[in-house]
Amino acid sequence: MVLNPAPGVEVGDTLEAVMLSPCVGGLVRTWTGNGDSRLWGVADPSSLASRMGRGFIARTLREERRYREVALLNERTATLLLQPRRPTAAPDGTLQSTVPSLQLTEPIAPTSSPWMDLKELLGQAVRYTVETDGLLVVELGGWDAPLEPYCLFLVTHDQGEVSLIETAPAPSGAKLWQEHIQPGAVGATMAAPASAKTIDVVPMLIIDACATWGVEPWDLALTYGTRS
Numbered sequence: 419m420v421l422n423p424a425p426g427v428e429v430g431d432t433l434e435a436v437m438l439s440p441c442v443g444g445l446v447r448t449w450t451g452n453g454d455s456r457l458w459g460v461a462d463p464s465s466l467a468s469r470m471g472r473g474f475i476a477r478t479l480r481e482e483r484r485y486r487e488v489a490l491l492n493e494r495t496a497t498l499l500l501q502p503r504r505p506t507a508a509p510d511g512t513l514q515s516t517v518p519s520l521q522l523t524e525p526i527a528p529t530s531s532p533w534m535d536l537k538e539l540l541g542q543a544v545r546y547t548v549e550t551d552g553l554l555v556v557e558l559g560g561w562d563a564p565l566e567p568y569c570l571f572l573v574t575h576d577q578g579e580v581s582l583i584e585t586a587p588a589p590s591g592a593k594l595w596q597e598h599i600q601p602g603a604v605g606a607t608m609a610a611p612a613s614a615k616t617i618d619v620v621p622m623l624i625i626d627a628c629a630t631w632g633v634e635p636w637d638l639a640l641t642y643g644t645r646s
Contacts, residue, residue, distance in 0.1 A: 433490040433499065437478065439559050439636045441466040442535035443528030447636040448491055448498075449560045457636055458496070459523035466520055467535065469500060471543030471640060473550070476501035484555065484643040496522040532635045533625060540621035543640055548573055548617060552644055556624050558631075559639035569627045571620055572643075579612035583620060585627040594626040 439447035444463045449455050460466055469475055470487060477485035490499040498520040540556070547554040553572035557563055569585040586605030589595045598606045608623060610616045628638060 431492050431494060433492055435478065435488050436491045436498075437559060437561060437639060438470070438475075438487050438489055439639055440536055440539050441470060442539060442635045443530055443532035445525055445528060445532070445636055446498075446522075447559060448489075450491075451561055453561070455560065457525045458498075459525045460498075461521040461523055463529070465518065466498070466500070467539055469518075471539055472546050473642075474500075474502060476503055477642065480641050483645075484641050486639050486641050490517075498522055533629075536635045536638075537621045537625055540624055540640075541618075543642075544571060544617060544620045547571060547642070548612075552642060555641040555643060556628060557639055557641055558633065559637055563639065567628075567631045569624045571624065573612045581610050581612040581616045581620065583608045583623050583627075585624075589627040589630040592626045592630050594623055 434450055436448035436450055439449075441460055441463050444460055445457055446460055446463075446466060447455060447457050475487040475489065478488045480486050488501075490501060491497075492499065500518045500520065502517070543554050546552075551573070553570060555571075556569045557565075558567065566586050569583065571581075571583050574580045574582050584605060584607045585595070588599045588603055588606050590599065595606055595608070598608050600606070606627075628635075
């Protein structure tokens with residue numbers, strides 16, 4: 419396999435695998451394995467956001483059959499290298515793996531609405547989840563993140579195609595969830611026949627639940643799961 423070199427890397431540089439938050443508002447958060455967390459500006463945010471949630475970026479294990487997107491960080495040059503999940507075949511039959519390089523900057527004020535950007539990115543992730551018959555979990559970021567709070571989406575097939583969203587703790591105060599919160603329940607669930615219409619509203623339902631957690635979009639991470 420041929421590896422195409424990326425700019426921003428020199429002999430002797432140390433690259434560290436970092437977990438990624440959603441790239442929204444022109445910003446992205448990275449988490450290192452030793453627990454360090456840092457918010458960065460992204461010189462070309464669309465190059466990163468457009469690749470997220472679509473199965474393009476390399477992943478690391480979160481727990482059994484659940485994975486999160488990661489990249490290689492060159493802190494010296496503030497460069498983020500996006501490793502692809504799979505190599506591509508060249509016309510000569512060789513396998514090639516191009517590693518895009520993204521320039522990071524000091525964080526600045528968001529260049530766009532972070533929550534609206536998150537809605538678009540979640541739309542990509544939800545469609546990918548449906549196409550691959552997987553599951554999507556929105557959680558707190560970090561290598562040792564707690565299992566709650568969370569918001570889970572998948573399409574079940576036991577009794578027809580059903581779009582299912584489950585969240586915990588119960589999203590008290592979330593307008594879209596209000597009718598689905600049961601007194602004393604530890605969480606809440608919504609289910610509806612899976613259709614283009616019901617799938618399209620999933621990102622807003624996830625955001626409505628996440629907004630009750632008292633976090634910013636860059637504190638979150640997307641976890642992609644496979645069925646058992």
